[in-house]
Amino acid sequence: xxxxxxxxxxxxxxxxxxxxxxxxxxxxxxxxxxxxxxxxxxxxxxxxxxxxxxxxxxxxxxxxxxxxxxxxxxxxxxxxxxxxxxxxxxxxxxxxxxxxxxxxxxxxxxxxxxxxxxxxxxxxxxxxxxxxxxxxx
Numbered sequence: 001x002x003x004x005x006x007x008x009x010x011x012x013x014x015x016x017x018x019x020x021x022x023x024x025x026x027x028x029x030x031x032x033x034x035x036x037x038x039x040x041x042x043x044x045x046x047x048x049x050x051x052x053x054x055x056x057x058x059x060x061x062x063x064x065x066x067x068x069x070x071x072x073x074x075x076x077x078x079x080x081x082x083x084x085x086x087x088x089x090x091x092x093x094x095x096x097x098x099x100x101x102x103x104x105x106x107x108x109x110x111x112x113x114x115x116x117x118x119x120x121x122x123x124x125x126x127x128x129x130x131x132x133x134x135x136x137x
Contacts, residue, residue: 003035004042013050020050028053028067061090 010017023029029049032040049070056066065086072078114124 004047006040006042009042009047009050012047013054015050015054023050023053026063028063028070059090060094061086065090 004012006017006020009015010020020029024031029046032042032046035041052070053066056069061069069083069086072080072083111125111128114128116122116124120126
């Protein structure tokens with residue numbers, strides 16, 4: 001698969017065209033050569049690289065983490081300890097987010113359970129979400 005236009009590349013990876021351009025701008029994707037009619041021309045290696053970037057983003061890796069992993073992947077003989085550390089760091093962050101979301105879910109579930117129905121004026125959910133009124137000092 002070679003000589004892909006940007007739209008073809010975007011569709012093949014489920015990535016927006018503007019996102020592809022942005023990845024080029026920030027250096028995750030090399031700027032491709034242009035055809036005689038000035039279209040960007042991507043090859044199989046661009047497709048594989050963008051697929052990697054897309055999957056890594058879906059898994060929550062940051063742009064800097066992806067850049068580091070891509071730089072390391074260019075030398076296949078290197079030790080993968082850095083990549084392991086990046087993945088472990090990402091896993092820790094995911095665990096933190098899960099804990100935060102679990103606590104948030106519990107809080108919201110308590111609000112829903114406390115709802116007695118009735119009028120909006122007596123809504124326990126709105127009451128729980130309202131800012132705390134402070135006395136003037």
